[in-house]
Amino acid sequence: NAGVTQTPKFRILKIGQSMTLQCAQDMNHNYMYWYRQDPGMGLKLIYYSVGAGITDKGEVPNGYNVSRSTTEDFPLRLELAAPSQTSVYFCASSYYTGFNEKLFFGSGTQLSVL
Amino acid sequence: QQPVQSPQAVILREGEDAVINCSSSKALYSVHWYRQKHGEAPVFLMILLKGGEQKGHEKISASFNEKKQQSSLYLTASQLSYSGTYFCVAGNMLTFGGGTRLMVKP
Structure with missing residues (x-):
């Protein structure tokens, strides 16, 4: 099993650009999460989902959006x-x-915005 | 609200013991512990579900006091491989504590 697959591994963006980080799991898990981790810090929850079609904000949601149309993605x-x-x-x-x-x-x- | 961990950092010699504490201002029903090596994703160590129950992983064990809203991670006879940052995680939204950096020296 692949487990949880994230793409891309690295990305550099210019200020004002947009992008989508992909995440897929093949374990039929109902819950999925997005965290961010700044250097030397803990993980902060951005958004989470308890199932397809259901998402909710975490601690630091501003500037981000999510969707969950399938259990896997x-x-x-x-x-x-x-x-x-x-x-x-x-x-x-x-x-x-x-x-x-x-x-x-x-x-x-690893995302860098320059 | 984020669980509070202490200490923030600890340096050990190989073979020494350490305790990492985690406390929450909210009621705790379960606590997770993870270890993260530099440049890698966190790795699951254990979950504690019941008050006072201890779980073990290699020479790492943990306790969970539901009434005090606290959990402690015990590392005995530390090995070089134990180096990393340890996080407790709690709550329905799985909120991470600030982390404890552990360095084990030969």
Whole structure:
């Protein structure tokens, strides 16, 4: 099994550009998450989804949008990129079975906005 | 609200023990612990679901006090491979603590 697949691994954007970070999981997990991690810091939750068609904001949603049309895919859209969005982005998925089971992470996307 | 971890950093010699604490201002029903190596994604260590229950992973164990809204991670006889940043994660939205940087030296 591939687990959680994130693309691209690296990307450089110019201020004001837009892009979509792709995330796919093949474990039939109901929950999916997007986190960002600034250098030397912990992970901050951007958005999460409890199932296809259902998404909700996390701690730092401003400047981002998500959609979840299928169980497998959870893309993250950056509109009008800003230097403050320079970070490492991690997608994760898990089962929720009455409690949150362990998170499976993708390998991350290093994004620089210049 | 973000769980609070302490200490922020710790340096050990190989074979020494360490304790990392995690506390929350909100009621805790479960706590996850993860370890992250530089340049990599976090890796799951364990989940604690019941108050006072201890779980183990290699020579790493943890406790969870639901009433005190606290969890502690115990690393015994540390190995070089234990170096990294440790995170506790709690809440329905799986909020990460600020992390504890652990360095194990020979």
